[in-house]
Amino acid sequence: MHEFKYKNNQLYCENILVGKLAKTFGTPLYVYSYHTLIDHYLKLKSAFSEINPLICYSVKANSNLSILKALIAKGAGLDIVSGGELFRAQKAACPAQRIVYASVGKTDKEISAAIGRGILFFNVESLAELKNINRIAKGLNKITRVAIRINPDVEAKTHKYISTGKITNKFGIDLDSAYKVLLLRAKFSNLNICGLHIHIGSQITQSAPFVEAIKKVSNFIQRLKSKGIVLEYLNIGGGLGIIYDHEAPQTAEIYANEIIPLLKKTGLKIIMEPGRFIVGNAGILVVKVLYIKHTLKKKFIIVDGGMNDLIRPALYSAYHNIWPLAKIAKTEKADVVGPICESGDFLAKERLIAKVKEGDYLAVMSAGAYGFSMSSNYNSRLRAAEVMVIKNKALVIRKRESAQDLVRNEVMVNNLTKL
Numbered sequence: 001m002h003e004f005k006y007k008n009n010q011l012y013c014e015n016i017l018v019g020k021l022a023k024t025f026g027t028p029l030y031v032y033s034y035h036t037l038i039d040h041y042l043k044l045k046s047a048f049s050e051i052n053p054l055i056c057y058s059v060k061a062n063s064n065l066s067i068l069k070a071l072i073a074k075g076a077g078l079d080i081v082s083g084g085e086l087f088r089a090q091k092a093a094c095p096a097q098r099i100v101y102a103s104v105g106k107t108d109k110e111i112s113a114a115i116g117r118g119i120l121f122f123n124v125e126s127l128a129e130l131k132n133i134n135r136i137a138k139g140l141n142k143i144t145r146v147a148i149r150i151n152p153d154v155e156a157k158t159h160k161y162i163s164t165g166k167i168t169n170k171f172g173i174d175l176d177s178a179y180k181v182l183l184l185r186a187k188f189s190n191l192n193i194c195g196l197h198i199h200i201g202s203q204i205t206q207s208a209p210f211v212e213a214i215k216k217v218s219n220f221i222q223r224l225k226s227k228g229i230v231l232e233y234l235n236i237g238g239g240l241g242i243i244y245d246h247e248a249p250q251t252a253e254i255y256a257n258e259i260i261p262l263l264k265k266t267g268l269k270i271i272m273e274p275g276r277f278i279v280g281n282a283g284i285l286v287v288k289v290l291y292i293k294h295t296l297k298k299k300f301i302i303v304d305g306g307m308n309d310l311i312r313p314a315l316y317s318a319y320h321n322i323w324p325l326a327k328i329a330k331t332e333k334a335d336v337v338g339p340i341c342e343s344g345d346f347l348a349k350e351r352l353i354a355k356v357k358e359g360d361y362l363a364v365m366s367a368g369a370y371g372f373s374m375s376s377n378y379n380s381r382l383r384a385a386e387v388m389v390i391k392n393k394a395l396v397i398r399k400r401e402s403a404q405d406l407v408r409n410e411v412m413v414n415n416l417t418k419l
């Protein structure tokens with residue numbers, strides 16, 4: 001469910017006409033619905049209320065400070081994957097004890113900063129990293145909490161680029177190696193190995209892979225217990241799929257019903273890291289039709305937003321619904337493409353789509369997650385503005401970039417030929 005709906009054939013976000021937002025703020029424009037964002041967070045929270053997990057929103061899905069702030073205010077923690085995201089977490093005033101930090105390649109600088117901040121724990125992805133965090137913590141004279149990210153070797157049944165729980169993926173540590181590490185835990189003088197972490201992929205629409213992974217980990221937890229190794233946390237990651245097209249993903253309730261019994265049995269405090277589930281359907285990308293082009297073979301709708309604004313179609317062959325802001329009965333098959341000099345720059349291919357004309361606007365739906373956060377300046381395009389709608393109010397939460405922003409960090413060397 002989301003708050004982007006037609007009334008009298010005009011698309012609204014909550015109580016505001018999306019067309020009005022496009023005219024006021026220009027395009028391409030990301031528009032978020034505050035209530036959709038919060039509803040999704042609360043849906044998950046209430047489905048799991050029985051075990052009261054700490055829900056650490058995955059910052060990389062959409063890292064805008066206002067989105068972070070809104071979720072933190074509702075009690076969410078944050079799942080971060082870089083020093084930059086740690087900085088954002090700090091800016092948004094997230095309590096450090098609600099921050100967990102994953103990534104296969106944390107640098108010394110990032111590790112020191114996170115230890116300094118006193119985050120809840122690191123999700124550690126290799127033995128080498130474990131040793132390094134121990135060394136850095138020792139230097140800082142601190143004891144640091146870590147959870148071991150387990151690679152449970154399960155098939156997440158999603159796009160191969162966003163599958164992370166197979167043993168051939170770069171993420172996590174296999175069970176046997178993790179077991180050996182845990183037996184040697186006393187060797188890590190400055191680490192408190194307090195939990196396990198799994199995250200098997202993204203846009204997973206069935207519960208079976210989650211259940212399989214959690215079963216493997218909970219059996220492992222029993223095995224550890226029998227060896228006297230007692231943990232405090234189980235972090236089950238994110239990955240819940242959403243509706244882009246005709247998917248029928250598990251609801252929060254079904255997901256909860258299937259896994260709560262398994263989680264309870266572990267006796268551990270549960271952490272989850274949803275990103276897409278919370279923000280995916282809370283955002284759209286509004287673009288303007290620049291040209292209609294008929295070639296010998298095809299019709300192209302050329303719009304002012306491209307793969308630099310939303311890379312998911314190009315990167316994952318992802319499907320996004322595309323709606324006209326003013327409903328049009330007539331449809332026609334077309335490719336919706338951006339202005340970028342790449343044939344991979346498309347938002348939709350061979351799509352039966354409203355027969356729009358030049359100057360009309362289109363809404364690329366379900367663009368809240370991995371939309372703006374994956375955007376770039378490729379082709380020296382200015383990154384889009386972002387607007388948050390709350391009832392009948394629209395707040396700019398990121399200004400459109402200026403040409404000056406593009407070259408801000410560049411140094412123009414004028415006398416290169418003389419050197």
Ligand SMILES: *Cc1c(COP(=O)(O)O)cnc(C)c1O
Nearest residue numbers: 058102202238239273274275276
């Ligand atoms: C990306 C990521 C998530 C969030 O994934 P979603 O599919 O957006 O829920 C959670 N945990 C980790 C470790 C991640 O890398």
